[in-house]
Amino acid sequence: MGKISVKWVKSGIGRPYDQRRTLESLGLKKLNQTVVHEETPSILGMVKKVSHLVVVESKAK
Numbered sequence: 904m905g906k907i908s909v910k911w912v913k914s915g916i917g918r919p920y921d922q923r924r925t926l927e928s929l930g931l932k933k934l935n936q937t938v939v940h941e942e943t944p945s946i947l948g949m950v951k952k953v954s955h956l957v958v959v960e961s962k963a964k
Contacts, residue, residue: 906962907946910937913956925953 911931915923929949930938939962940946950959 904942906939907942907950908937908939908960908962909950910958910960911935911956912958915956918956922953922956925949926956929953929957931957 909929909931911926911934914934915926929940929946942961950957
């Protein structure tokens with residue numbers, strides 16, 4: 904499996920609690936922070952849930 908880079912670009916203020924917790928679970932603590940994760944089904948599901956708040960880029964192996 905490859906890696907993906909997830910960047911938090913839009914604030915979680917006013918969003919439902921579960922979306923804010925998902926951002927936290929992805930390891931995002933501050934706006935404009937970028938984290939790298941393995942491309943697993945669980946991570947992809949979390950990214951899909953907050954896709955309107957983050958930008959995702961694929962990383963080559």
